[in-house]
Amino acid sequence: MGTRSAEWYGGAGRNSYIHRAWMRRGLPAHAFDGRPHIAIANTASDLTPCNSHLDEVAEHVKRGVWEAGGVPLNLPVVSLGETQVRPTAMLWRNMAAMAAEELLRANPVDGVVLLGGCDKTIPALLMAAASVDLPAIVVPGGPMLTGHFRGVPLGCGTDVWKLSEEVRAGTLTEAEFMRSESSMIRSRGHCNTMGTASTMGLLAEVLGMTLPGVAGTPAADSRLLEAAHASGSLAVEMVAEDRRPSAVMTRGSFLNAVVALAALGGSTNAVVHLLAIAGRLGVELTQDDFDRTGSGVPLLVDLLPAGRFLMDDLHRAGGLHAVLREVRDLLDPEAITVTGRPLVDWLGAARIHDPEVIRPREAPLLESAGIAVLYGDLAPGGAVIKPAAASPHLLRHRGPAVVFDSVEDFHARIDDPDLDVTPDSVLVLRGCGPRGYPGMPEVANMPLPAKLLAQGVRDMVRVCDGRMSGTAYGTVVLHVAPEAAAGGPLGLVRDGDMIVLDVDARRLDVEVPAEEWAAREPSPAMTKAFAAPSRGWERLYVETVGQANTGADLGFLTGSSGHPVPRDSH
Ligand code: FES
Ligand code: MG
Secondary structure (H helix, E strand, O other), X not given: OOOHHHHHHOOOOHHHHHXXXXXXXXXXXXXXXXXXXXXXXXXXXXXXXXXXXXXXXXHHHHHHHHHOXXXXXXXXXXXXXXXXXXXXXXXXXXXXXXXXXXXXXHXXXXXXXXXXXXXXXHHHHHHHHHHHOOOEEEEEOOEOOOEEEOOEEEOOOHHHHHHHHHHHHOOOOHHHHHHXXXXXXXXXXXXXXXXXXXXXXXXXXXXXXXXXXXXXXXXOOHXXXXXXXXXXXXHHHHHHHOOOHHHHOOHHHHHHHHHHHHHHOOOXXXXXXXXXXXXXXXXOOOHHHHHHHHOOOOEOEOEOOOOOEOHHHHHHOOHHHHHHHHOHHHOOOOOEOOOOOEHHHHOOOOOOOOOOOEOOOOOOOEOOOOOEEEEEOOEEEEEEEOHHHOOHHHOEEEEEEEEEOOHHHHHHHOOOOOOOOOOOOEEEEOOOOOOOOXXXXXOOOOXXXXXXXXXXXXXXXXXXXXXXXXXXXXXXXXXXXXXXXXXXXXXXXXXXXXXXXXXXXXXXXXXXXXXXXXXXXXXXXXXXXXXXXXXXHHHXXXXXXXXXXXXXXXXXXXXXXXXOXXXXXX
16 A cells, blocks of 8 residues: 555656655655655644743654654644733634644644654644544653752642742732742653543653653653654554554543543543544543443552652652552453553553652552532532542532622632632522533632631532633542533522532532522623633634533534545645
């Protein structure tokens, strides 16, 4: 079978002449003799600080591609810096996925190495690779080394939330808080907590999409470059074997990812991302699979935000494979990796080197971790909570709602000394779903009222149609579907309504007499706060985005178009 690039470059016709001639800037004639052309989908960007080292990683991928007889081609793709872009990087995840998919299809390439790191970059690349279905392998950019402040390790993200709460509670001066800033980012790489970037890097491997043993390697570790080289070589081999994402990311692989997500104590954002990737492949995966398959899995990894350690500790303690080995009986033994061999084949030699960081199966941190999916009056389409990051005493709770119609409304009133709020109140924030904000920002982990912080309160029940940073913690119900802006009942809640959370029973309800509830209308103040963009990507997004429970992809982007492009350009 001829390669895809050979269709562009092969033969003596005018079009193949054009395709070749413009590429001959150092590429020898034999580069076009039918050997595989491998794109390096590179999210390096100075404005994505977590990925800024990926150009160096790409150089090592290139060496591996050449060595295996392929031709490597750097392809800069849309990059998203979680901490930099407004209104939220999630608004652009689908755009990044769509752009990468189209560029891979439009160009004469036979396979692709995906370089990501910061939160949205690996999900977007996997969505793209799934839809174009060309042989693809991920090199996760890897986490940062651990920085320290006052002699104590700092967790990226998590400690920003913690230290800023300390300032608000009056137990840390603003000057000290400012001093911690230069200690937060010790090295190249993404956040070192078990946030979304760490989670998705690890889950890319569990899905089978990386060279086994790579995920979690710190960005500054020389072994990452060696792995980049090997991944480049493997990409060439994958083209020869025609091993595509659709063969690697099967339902079994996704269920393996659900198991791993629970054992790792990974980010709630992984739910939305995995659903979106599965949607691109037409693999049947629902939010309920996370509860069914994941919620009985023990929590084995003691990392921030739920625990104590950080990503380089996990790597030192034996890494992902040591964790997976403990839950091997729960993994699909047939789910293959980019190597063509099953994931479970690699687990035999794994060992736990530090049982404080990775607990053995017999002594888990929690008997059952994972994600709980709640249904009820307030969430007919489901909502998500991560019990491992919540306060046990709040997992069953009844309290009056204090309702905010937007993030701005929340910030304006939360520290008002006259706000009618007690530690038993349930903070409700709406207008933060995919459509309403737009883009479903990470605002669900609402800061607590200053007056309650001063009393020593450190957690309250919070309910939101948005997401929560993977580095955050607390008793937070998120991804409420449908969102208020899509007509969800969360939009009907009023101050003082009794909200009942019962995580064991998987319920989220409101105690309002049925007749009164049926007669309620959404308030104009709330609907006015919903996004109503008139043009551009935001408009396309708001008009076509799905809800969190199906992955918040654009409706017309689900499924795959494959890679054929029958027409030439001239
Ligand atoms: Fe990039 Fe956290 S900001 S991974
Ligand atoms: Mg994040």
